[in-house]
Amino acid sequence: MGLGESSKDAGLAPSVGQGAGSAKRVRSDDQEGDERINREVKEETPEPDEHYVTFRSDVVGVQYYRGLVGKFEYVSLRRQPENQYDSSAVQVVNTSGIQVGHIPRAVAAKLAFLMDGKVISVEGRMVGQNLDGAKHFKLAIDVSIYGSPRHKETVMQELSWAVKPAPSPPTPSKGKGKGHVLGTGAEVHGSAGSGTGLPTAPVDEEMRRLLDGLKKIGEDEKHADSIMDSLTSDIDVSKLPLHPSPPGIQDGTLKTDLLPHQCQALQWMVSHEHPVLPSKVGEPPVQFWTRQEDKATKSTYWLNAATRSPQKETPLLGRGGIVADGMGLGKTLTVLSLILATKSATKEPSKATLIVCPLSVVSNWEKQIRDHVSLGKLSSYTYHGANREVTNATLHSYDVVITTYQTVASEAPAEVSGGIASSQTKKAKLSNGALFAGPWKRIVADEGHVLKNPRAKMTKAFAALAAERRWICTGTPIVNSPSDLGSLLTCLRLCAPLDKTDYFKALLLRPLRNGDPAAGKLLQALVGQILIRRTKDTKNAAGEPIVQLPPIEFFQVPVQLDEDTRLLYDEVLVTSQRRFQEALSGGQGGTANILSLLTRMRQLCLCQELVPQSFFDELRRKPTEPAGETMAISSMSDEQREGLVEKLRRYVADEEDCSICFLAPLRQPTITDCGHSYCHPCIDEWLNRDLNCPQCRHAITSASLLSLPAETSDFVEPDDNASAVKSAKITELVKYLELFDMGDKTLVFSQFTSFLDHVAATLKQRGILFCRFDGSMPGRKREEVIQTFQNPVTEKNVATNPRVMLISLKSGAVGLNLTTASNVFLCDPWWQSAIEAQAIDRVHRMGQKKPVRVFQLIAEDTIESRVLEIQKHKDALVAKAFEKTSKGSGGSNPQDKRRARFDELKALLLGSSVAEKS
Ligand SMILES: Nc1ncnc2c1ncn2[C@@H]1O[C@H](COP(=O)(O)OP(=O)(O)OP(=O)(O)O)[C@@H](O)[C@H]1O
Structure with missing residues (x-):
């Protein structure tokens, strides 16, 4: 049972003494799904979550309830306004959802209104316990109160009664822990963490380092790699058992044999689809459940090593996990082999596996099925766009159904999508909501790190899909913070109750933030339990790399800006330096407009045509000259408005940073009448302080802001009218392309799609065949482009086969297999080398036959x-x-x-x- 269940239901649960049931039980999908729906947010918004106070109290009326609790167990405190004796009642409920008792009436009276107003969140950790079979009337409990830092002062006035000399934090024994968690050798030190927000005991050095590392994880995916490598460093993947009879050439199911590391992953996945609880006391935990013996009665019960909660009923286990192998190790074929290996299993509610992935990866799944699976062995259907007019029964008759995250989000029932019935939307009208009509045999989230935000609509939608087995494939399960993993766990419905946001927060996130080493170990144990990870550097049992890839070489290609461009560049540089100095000394305008100057400098490094003349006019305008009248969007001509929308779409496609918050991508992209883009919340907030554009000081009001309509934020058509321009980088690029062997293919990455337009014009002029790929292209077009490009050059097709693919750096790289290319050009370096690494991984991956060359074009003496x-x-x-x-x-x-x-x-x-x- 979960936190969301009513006390009435909870009270019906069997008490100690009733049968333990069978050791293997699997949860059904209907038991979940009480997430509240909020707005979709792209950025991680930190929860208001400061520790206010912890005080000792009691759980009373214990004799009337069946809930059992162990010492240090985390318990849930819930308001019970419907209680007929006390409308301020606060129930105490154990991890299994069974009521243990109430908080004393006097304490509840002081907390109820704050809880009802959602001003505070309240957590309890047991000090007393009732596992000993004795009759208890009350049990000691430590109650911790959390809330927004902004309200702390006011709320603490209401809570002054609770501020007594603090009790010792309910840290379990000081010595080494009790519970053996998992076969990884990790031990839980008593409970998962104090969760009290009080200062914690000194931590051991190694774990401190781990925790420090966690706090520092940024958006750079290399951070994610480091943290994942560290979290999985104790697990020896080389010795994982191989699947005894994997699908392959011999049994006629595949055209390709699995590599050994894929056979290991297959076996691991099969076993995680059929988890079995420990059959004896002392066996390692499974999804944190251990078997324990009650010494007094000699009967056995279950103890959750993460929550320290005991229960008599057989725990429910989730089925599935996370395949977190690094890029290009063949996760797609591994998943396909799982589908084939489990195809004959009967008694399933459906035979279909639903693959959910970004649009850019749909064609990769289709291609890999065509390339690797023998004809007729797997039936598949792509459920997307116009292909959605099929019944649920038809969908479930396929072995594989491929769809996108957006499709899932658009079909989610209203209660999942935040009250706005998706079925009302234009897109959803195309379909009959078949994805949510019945349980799937299996669902797989590919590039599953996109589910890291629990508040995003697509996360909620994926989590709400009904399925027997649930998988996530991602090379980076933790990108920003360990809370990412919490969101994935919710989608997987694994390791209950850690799959519930509040338990994950109480047992892991808060103690981690407080530097509690036990929580670090719990995190490591959790990772060991639910996730398999190997990288290109992983060695097999013989000490050899698990995949053999051709060598890769990196070259820096220096280019000189021509004289004109250099003059312009220096002009912008000097202004930027001056403005930055002013900002440092607290001058007007802050650093808000410096990012846009930086963008202009980066563009000048590519070619001066990327920077409009109006920018230089603004730059040269004396500060005393007026910056022009503000113009309401409503009073603009259609042409002017469309011009602004076009400009904004271009900014979005180029993933420009917001020059107020410095972050990209723009949240609710918005453009001013003077043509500068910001996140809507940022510029809205700015207008409270200042009525001038942060970048050019032009007068603005909220009426002169234009936001991008959601549907138009997608695809930006390449500009076929762009001309061949003078650009040192394009000259250099073409020089190399003309030198390369006709059979060599090349990827050209730039962050600026408008630069790619100019490259395209020059390539046309020079007769070099090319194609373009943009992450936001419509599905069919994207598929066509990839297919055409992946065709190797032969004597016959040399006149029509593109040798170059122009591809936008940020939106074009994820999940693509472009191994026909062996050269990569990176036209403009930027902060995140990981994004470039991801781009290079499109080429340097399994299937690559030639040595790979990476060329980085660098404009000399520039930023x-x-x-x-x-x-x-x-x-x-x-x-x-x-x-x-x-x-x-x-x-x-x-x-x-x-x-x-x-x-x-x-x-x-x-x-x-x-x-x-x-
Ligand atoms: N056993 C195999 N033998 C030969 N080629 C394979 C094998 N398994 C996978 N491949 C090929 O290796 C390439 C990479 O595989 P895949 O796209 O599944 O990687 P991935 O792990 O999903 O990467 P990413 O995280 O980037 O999506 C593909 O071209 C695929 O066809």
Whole structure:
């Protein structure tokens, strides 16, 4: 049972003494799904969550209820306004959802109104216990109150009665722990963490390093790699058992044999689809459940090693997990082999596996089925766009159904999608909501890190899908903070009750934040329990790499800006430096417009045509000259409005940073009448303080802001009218392309789609065949482009086969297999080397036959060479993340991120060393 269940239901649960039931029981989908729906948010918004106070109290009326609790067990405190004797009642409920008793009436009276107003959240941790079979009337409990830092002062006045000399935190024994958690050798020190918010005991050094590393995880995925590697370092994957009879060429199901690491993953996945509880006392826990013996009665019961909660009823186990292998290790074929290996199993509610993935990856799944699965062995259907007019029964008759996250989100029932019935939307009308009509045999979230935000509509929608077995494939299960894992766990419905947001927070996130080493160990144990991870560096039992890849070479190609461009570049640089100096000394305008100047400098490094003349006019305007009248969007002509929308769409496609919060992508992209883009919340807030555009000081009001309509934020058609322009980088690029062997294919990445337009024009002029790929292209078009490009060049097709693919750096890289190419050009370096690494991984992956060459075009004596230094510095930080105790850049909250970005700006513009900052 879960936290969301009523006390009435909870009271009906069997008490101690009733049968333990069978050791293997699997939860059904209907038992879940009480998530409240809020708005979709792209950015991680930290929860208001400061510890206010912890006080000792009692659970009373214990004799009337059946709930059992162990010492240090986390319990849930719930308001019970319908209680006929006391409308302020607060129930105490154990992890299994069974009521243990109430908080004393006098204490409840002081908490109820604050709980009802959602001003505070209240957690309890047992000090007393009732496992001993004795009759208890009351049990001691420590109650902790949390709330927003902003309200602390006011609320604490209401809670002054609770501030007595603090009790010792309910830390279990000081010595080493009791519970053996998992076969990883990790031990839980008593409970998962104090969860009280009180200072904790000194922690052991290794764990401290781990925790420091966790706090520093930034958006850079290399951080994620480091943290994942550290969390899985204890697990020896080389010795995982192989599947005894994997699908392959011999049994006629596959055209390709699995590699050994895939056979290991297959076996691991099969066993995680059929988890079995420990049959004896002393066996390692499964999803944290251990078997225990009640010494007094000699009967056995179950104890959850994470929550310390005991229960008599057989726990329900989730089925599935996370395949977190690094990029290009063949997760797709591994999942297909799982589907084949379990195809004959009967008694399923459905035979179909639903694959949910980003649109850009749909065609990869289709292709891999075509390439690797023998004809007729797996039936598949792509449920997307116009292909949605099929019945639920038809869908479930396929072995594989492929769809996108957006499709799932658009079909989610109203209660999942936050009250706005998705069925009302234009897109949803196309379909009959078949995805949610019945339980699937299995659901798989590919590139599943997109589910890291629990408040996003697509996360809620995926979590609400009914299925027997649930999987997530992602190379980066933790991107920003361990809370990402909580969201994935909710989607997987694994390791209950940690799959519930409030338990995950209470048992893991809060204690982790407080530096509790037991919580760090719990996290490690959790990872060991639910996740398999190997990387290109992983060695097999013989000490050899698990995949053999051709070598990769990196080249830096210096280019000189031509004289004209250099003059313009220097002009912008000098202005940026001056404005930054002004900002440092607290001058007007802050650093808000510096990012846009930086973007202009980066564009000048590519070609001057990317920067409009109006920018230079603004730059040269004397500060006293008026910046022009504000113009309401409503009074603009259609043409002017469309011009602005077009500009904004371009900013979005180029993933420009917001120059107020310094973060990308823009949240609710908004453009001013003067043509500058911001996150809507940022510019809205700015207008409370200042009625001038942060970038050009033009007068603005809320009427002169234009936001991008949701549907139009997608695809930006390449500009076929762009002309071939003078650009040192394009010249250099073409020089190489013309030198390469006709059989060699090349990927050209840039963050600026408008630059790719100019490259395209030159390639046309020089007769070099190319194609374009953009992450936001409509599905069919994208598929066509990839298929055409993946065709190797032969004598016959040399006149029509594209040798070059122009691809946008940020939106085009995820999940693509482009192994026909062996050259990669990175036209504009930026902060996150991990995004570039992901781009390179499209080519340097299984299936690559040739040595790979990566060329980085760097404009000499510009910010680009400094960007490289910053990249190097960031990577060094990552490497040191687990060894350092200082506060490096890239903290997990927005303030830290902004601070880090500010330091990087300083390093770029003024040449100070970012290394000094860390
Ligand atoms: N056993 C195999 N033998 C030969 N090629 C394989 C095998 N398994 C996978 N491949 C090929 O390796 C490439 C990478 O596989 P895949 O796209 O599944 O990787 P991935 O782990 O999903 O990567 P990403 O995380 O980037 O999506 C594909 O071209 C695939 O066809």
